[in-house]
Amino acid sequence: MKKRGKFNSKLGIILASAGSAVGLGNVWRFPTEVGANGGAAFILIYVGCVILLGLPLMVAEFIIGRHTHCNTVDAYRKLAPRSPWVFQGYLGVFTSWFILCYYSVVSGWTLKYLVAAVTDQVTTLSDSTAYFSAFTSSPWMPALYMVIVMLMCHWVIIRGVQNGIERYSKLMMPMLLLIIAVLVVCSFSMPGSEEGLLFLLKPDFSKIDSGVILSAMGQAFFSLSIAMGCLCTYASYFTDDAKLMKTAGSVALIDTTVAIMSGFIIFPAVFSVPDVAPNAGPGLVFITLPNVFQMTFEHVPLVGWFFAVMFYLLLLLAALTSMMSIHEPTTAFLLEHFDLSRRTATRIVTLSCIAVGLLCSLSFGPLKDVRFLFGMTFFDFFDFVSAKIFLPVGGIIISLFVGWKLDRQLVRNEITNHGTLNAHLFPVFIFLIRWIAPIAICLIFLNELGAF
Ligand code: PHE
Numbered sequence: 328m329k330k331r332g333k334f335n336s337k338l339g340i341i342l343a344s345a346g347s348a349v350g351l352g353n354v355w356r357f358p359t360e361v362g363a364n365g366g367a368a369f370i371l372i373y374v375g376c377v378i379l380l381g382l383p384l385m386v387a388e389f390i391i392g393r394h395t396h397c398n399t400v401d402a403y404r405k406l407a408p409r410s411p412w413v414f415q416g417y418l419g420v421f422t423s424w425f426i427l428c429y430y431s432v433v434s435g436w437t438l439k440y441l442v443a444a445v446t447d448q449v450t451t452l453s454d455s456t457a458y459f460s461a462f463t464s465s466p467w468m469p470a471l472y473m474v475i476v477m478l479m480c481h482w483v484i485i486r487g488v489q490n491g492i493e494r495y496s497k498l499m500m501p502m503l504l505l506i507i508a509v510l511v512v513c514s515f516s517m518p519g520s521e522e523g524l525l526f527l528l529k530p531d532f533s534k535i536d537s538g539v540i541l542s543a544m545g546q547a548f549f550s551l552s553i554a555m556g557c558l559c560t561y562a563s564y565f566t567d568d569a570k571l572m573k574t575a576g577s578v579a580l581i582d583t584t585v586a587i588m589s590g591f592i593i594f595p596a597v598f599s600v601p602d603v604a605p606n607a608g609p610g611l612v613f614i615t616l617p618n619v620f621q622m623t624f625e626h627v628p629l630v631g632w633f634f635a636v637m638f639y640l641l642l643l644l645a646a647l648t649s650m651m652s653i654h655e656p657t658t659a660f661l662l663e664h665f666d667l668s669r670r671t672a673t674r675i676v677t678l679s680c681i682a683v684g685l686l687c688s689l690s691f692g693p694l695k696d697v698r699f700l701f702g703m704t705f706f707d708f709f710d711f712v713s714a715k716i717f718l719p720v721g722g723i724i725i726s727l728f729v730g731w732k733l734d735r736q737l738v739r740n741e742i743t744n745h746g747t748l749n750a751h752l753f754p755v756f757i758f759l760i761r762w763i764a765p766i767a768i769c770l771i772f773l774n775e776l777g778a779f
Contacts, residue, residue: 331396331663332488334564339493341577346496346648347557348582349503351433352550354642355612357586358593360546362611365534366527370587372540376547377579380767383759384553384722385575387729390741392562393571398659399556402563407732415724419556422717423656424676426555428683429709430653431480434646435472435688436463436613441639449635450624455617459610464692473688474681476643480650481677484658485670488564492651503644506637507585510592513634517623520595527594541771545714550582552649554721555713556656563659571742572752585645592638612642654680719772723765730761 334340361369395402400416407413439462443449452458463469483491514520552558562571597615600622616638624631654676661672686694690705699708729738738757743750 332564333566334493334561334569335489336493337566337569337574339489339497340561340565340569341574341581342500343492343496343648343652344558344561344574344578345581346500347552347561347652348550348578348649349500349585350550350552350645350649351430351437351642352546352649353582353586354589354645355433357546357550358590359611360542361527361590362594364539364542365531366529368530368532368535369539369543370527370590371530372535372543373547373586374583376540376544377551377583379759380544380722380764381547381551381553382575382579383756383764384548384725385551385558385579386571386742386756387725387760388553388558389562389565389571389575390729390733390738391725392559393565393567393569394737394741396563398563398663399559399656400660400664402559403728407728412724412728412732415721415728416556418717418721418724419554419559420656420660422555422713422721423557423653424680425709425717426713427650427653427657427676427680429687429706429713430646430650431473431477431680431684432469432688432706434476434643434650435469435474437639437642437646438476439468439472440613440617441636441643444620444632444635444639447632449617449639450620450628450631452617452621455614455621456610458617459613464695466689466693469691470685470688473684476647476650477677477681477684479647480654481673483647483651484654484676485673487669492561492655495651496648499644499648503641503648504581504585506641506644507588507592510634510637510641511588513630513637514592514596514599517596517599519599523594523596523598524591526598527590537771537774541775544768544771545718548718548722549714550586551579552652554718554725555653557652560656560659561652568744570744570748572748572756596634715775719768719775722768723772726760726764726768730757730765 334343391402391406392399395405397405399419400413403413403416440449483495485491486494548554565574593611593616596619597611600619617635620631620635620638622631623634654673657676658669658672661667661675662669667675687706687709690697690707695704698704703711735757739750739753740746742748742753742756
């Protein structure tokens with residue numbers, strides 16, 4: 328048996344897990360969803376999903392990983408030998424690999440925009456929509472940037488848990504949090520920013536329907552990195568004295584704060600520039616914001632440049648720390664299950680994701696007419712299947728597994744660190760994971776599939 332990696336400190340555990348959670352989902356996807364789905368009303372539902380569904384599921388994954396100290400597949404095998412539960416282990420590994428294939432494409436775009444911001448291109452664009460579509464539809468450029476970010480991630484993962492994941496999370500996460508604070512101040516100090524704040528804070532409950540609730544849940548799962556084997560794999564490197572509930576609480580708090588702060592960065596800035604219409608789609612970050620940076624640049628060049636560079640640096644850091652956590656479950660599985668070296672396992676994952684990621688990247692350009700189910704492109708297909716199908720299914724299975732199948736004493740021991748921590752929240756956790764999580768996810772999922 329090879330010696331397994333382990334995180335070295337509690338801070339490392341929190342920052343690595345928060346690094347997984349804080350990603351494009353927070354800075355890119357969350358503000359978009361808030362803008363399209365009723366502002367503060369969406370935020371309230373989102374926070375409800377985080378507390379009632381996200382947190383218990385995160386703790387559940389931590390329990391599975393920390394108790395077994397194994398990759399996700401072997402973790403289920405160890406806890407429930409010769410039973411079909413191991414399916415969830417495979418699903419987790421597969422989902423993370425699947426997500427990496429398209430997540431790396433958008434991460435590549437963030438690197439491209441960072442380079443363009445540094446070289447003053449973002450702030451001097453005449454037509455940001457044309458720039459974005461020319462870039463994403465060209466065959467080579469987006470693919471090249473995707474390969475570069477994959478190699479950056481590879482470079483960290485190949486160094487292992489302590490020297491790679493922990494070390495770089497400890498470096499990148501504080502940078503990311505600092506940049507957020509600076510950008511919030513920048514955005515608030517722009518004239519006319521109040522309107523953006525109002526847009527974000529005024530709840531519009533008329534927009535809320537079951538579809539919006541599903542989006543909030545999907546967003547919460549995606550943002551907290553739940554049901555994809557990532558947290559379970561990271562937890563397998565936790566030390567025995569890590570406090571699972573507290574760690575999950577800190578990660579959820581950091582993740583939600585960053586998401587809301589991203590809204591506070593984006594909307595006041597967007598509303599401060601009168602001629603810029605807030606684009607509610609994914610273009611918010613790549614099309615609308617460049618216009619804001621450009622207008623700011625026209626008034627005070629240095630501020631416009633600084634704002635743009637910091638923003639895309641933030642996006643890139645967030646994307647990279649998440650990519651690391653999406654890479655690791657498959658790497659750990661190959662490494663332990665097939666007894667490969669870390670180097671070989673990492674290479675297999677990186678190369679296979681680059682190969683499939685190329686298809687996703689090309690689906691904005693030369694392959695845009697290749698369509699799957701319901702007319703989806705490769706990219707849309709990967710996004711839909713992972714976020715709307717694998718995530719809810721994984722969420723249901725994990726909650727049933729920990730709530731009903733696992734020995735109650737084992738769960739209690741993990742949560743209380745063998746009786747050394749208080750168990751006040753244990754009954755609440757059990758209630759949420761046994762009843763609320765599976766039923767709520769099932770209802771929302773079936774509703775989405777049109778069964779109602
Ligand atoms: N949580 C990350 C984000 O918000 C994405 C992610 C998905 C990370 C799956 C790990 C696993 O962007």
